[in-house]
Amino acid sequence: xxxxxxxxxxxxxxxxxxxxxxxxxxxITMPTVTVPLxxxxxxxxxxxNCRTCHSAAYIYTQPRLNRAQWTAEVAKMKAAYGAxxxxxxxxxxxxxxxxxxxxP
Ligand code: HEC
Numbered sequence: 001x002x003x004x005x006x007x008x009x010x011x012x013x014x015x016x017x018x019x020x021x022x023x024x025x026x027x028i029t030m031p032t033v034t035v036p037l038x039x040x041x042x043x044x045x046x047x048x049n050c051r052t053c054h055s056a057a058y059i060y061t062q063p064r065l066n067r068a069q070w071t072a073e074v075a076k077m078k079a080a081y082g083a084x085x086x087x088x089x090x091x092x093x094x095x096x097x098x099x100x101x102x103x104p
Pocket of ligand 1: 051
């Protein structure tokens with residue numbers, strides 16, 4: 001009898017604690033991080049193709065890559081991550097990437 005009572009008390013306590021942790025909505029404000037693309041030929045094509053999944057910071061935080069490396073990077077976005085980039089846009093995109101953060 002006594003054991004049942006304390007079990008009930010424990011259960012009631014557990015329910016109360018559960019209520020305390022799940023009730024009430026906590027809202028947080030995430031910082032807005034906007035990394036603009038720098039102006040240059042092809043910027044609009046890059047804007048349309050490269051900013052749907054992640055910020056443009058990825059372009060600027062890479063080491064300077066050459067044409068083959070940037071071409072491989074764009075191909076990776078398509079093959080590995082399913083980016084819907086038209087083949088006809090790849091050259092424009094790579095030209096822009098080299099102008100922004102490339103090396104010969
Ligand atoms: C379909 C979604 C998607 C699109 C569109 C996309 N990326 Fe990515 N990208 C990813 C994912 C996923 C990663 C790796 C995961 C991470 O680090 O966030 C990544 C990583 C990168 C990196 C970091 C280096 C690496 O290889 O991981 C670069 C640079 C990059 N992307 C450039 C681009 C460029 C340039 C474009 C436009 C041609 C582009 N991305 C379009 C999904 C995408």
